Structure formats: structure tokens, C-alpha cells
Amino acid sequence: MIEENSARPARPDEQPALEGILRRASLAAPDYREQLLAHPEVLALPVEQIEAGRxxxxxxxxxxxxxxxxVPAxxxxLELEGLFVDPPFWGQGIGRLLVCRAAAIAAGMxxxxxxxxxxxxxRGFYEKCGFTVTGETRTQFAPALIMHLMLDAAVGSNE
Incomplete structure (x- = not known):
């Protein structure tokens, strides 16, 4: 089981392991697998983001x-620019924990x-975390939703 406080800042030496999680999680979802395999450069986590405390x-x-x-928007x-859970751990609450931790950090900032x-x-996952759809956009590979979470309500509901 995961404790609520278990999300911590990443260390630069963890970058290869985190990129591995990013790749496995991204390629496990069938929707964009073909495009991601054709553009492996997008499956990267710049060490600068880790060093910046993001x-x-x-x-x-x-x-x-x-x-x-x-990242600042x-x-x-703040934008939740990436959320990745290693596929063997899907469905164990890690993604929700990370969203809650990110919301608390953003509110604290x-x-x-x-x-x-x-x-x-x-969409369903983020709606369960309290996000609402506020618009649409297009990513490199497909149409996407712009979603927002009001932090005063989110932080208050998790106390």
C-alpha cells in the first residue's frame, strides 16, 4: 500500500529509471503506440526538469x-505536464496519489x-481526480482535452 506522503522530489540519478517508466507506461496504452515507436524522441524526461524540482x-x-x-503555465x-505509472502498478492508486501531491505542491506555490x-x-481518470474539461486542443499525435482543477477546492477536499 502507498502512503499519501510517499511522493517526493526526484533525484537526477533516477532519470534513467523514470524514463523507463515513461516508456513502458506510454507504450502499454495502445492508442498512440505506433506513433510513439515512430518518434521515440518524445519518450524522454529531460534531467533539467528533475534538477529544477519539477x-x-x-x-x-x-x-x-x-x-x-x-511546470508553470x-x-x-501550474500544468501537470506528465503523469506516468509503471504498468505493473496500474490500478493501485499511484496516479491519484501523484495528482493529489501535485495539487498540494501547486497550491503551496x-x-x-x-x-x-x-x-x-x-478523461475519466482526471474527472475522478476533480478536473473538469475546459477546452480542446491538438497534441503531436491526436486531439486532446484541456482540463483544469481548482486548487482551493481540491486541497480542501483532501484534508
Whole structure:
């Protein structure tokens, strides 16, 4: 079982392991597998994001099981730029834990909301985490949803 406080800042030496999680999680979902295999350069986690303190890791048995990436979107908004859970650990609450941790970090930094650009297949997950659809966009591979989470409500509901 995972404890709520188990998401911590990533370390630069973990970058290869985290990229492995990113690749496995991305390729396990069939929707974009072919495009991702044709463009492996998009399956990267720049060490600069880790060094900037933007990457947060959740562990199981002292090994990374998932991570998220938070980046500034505007003066009062942070974007959940990436959320990846190693496929053997899907369905164990790690993704939700990482969203909750990211929301708490964003609120602590003074952000009023958190955004995510999500594929249509992830809509249900993010809605269960409190996000609402606020628009549509297009990613490199497909149409996507723009979703937002108001942090005052999200942080208050998890206390």
C-alpha cells in the first residue's frame, strides 16, 4: 500500500529509471503506440526538469513506481505536464496519489488552479481526480482535452 506522503522530489540519478517508466507506461496504452515507436524522441524526461524540482516520484518497495511533472503555465496556474505509472502498478492508486501531491505542491506555490492536457482515454481518470474539461486542443499525435482543477477546492477536499 502507498502512503499519501510517499511522493517526493526526484533525484537526477533516477532519470534513467523514470524514463523507463515513461516508456513502458506510454507504450502499454495502445492508442498512440505506433506513433510513439515512430518518434521515440518524445519518450524522454529531460534531467533539467528533475534538477529544477519539477518531477515528483512515488515509490513501492523503495523503487520508483510512478512520477509526475509540474511546470508553470501562468502566474496562478501550474500544468501537470506528465503523469506516468509503471504498468505493473496500474490500478493501485499511484496516479491519484501523484495528482493529489501535485495539487498540494501547486497550491503551496500559490497557484489557484492546475491544468492538464489529456487524451480522451484519460478523461475519466482526471474527472475522478476533480478536473473538469475546459477546452480542446491538438497534441503531436491526436486531439486532446484541456482540463483544469481548482486548487482551493481540491486541497480542501483532501484534508
Amino acid at each position: 518531477v515528483f516520484v512515488s515509490e513501492l518497495d523503495r523503487k520508483p513506481a510512478g512520477f509526475c511533472v509540474l 501562468s502566474t496562478d496556474e 500559490g497557484a489557484r488552479r492546475m491544468s492538464v492536457i489529456a487524451g480522451h482515454e484519460a
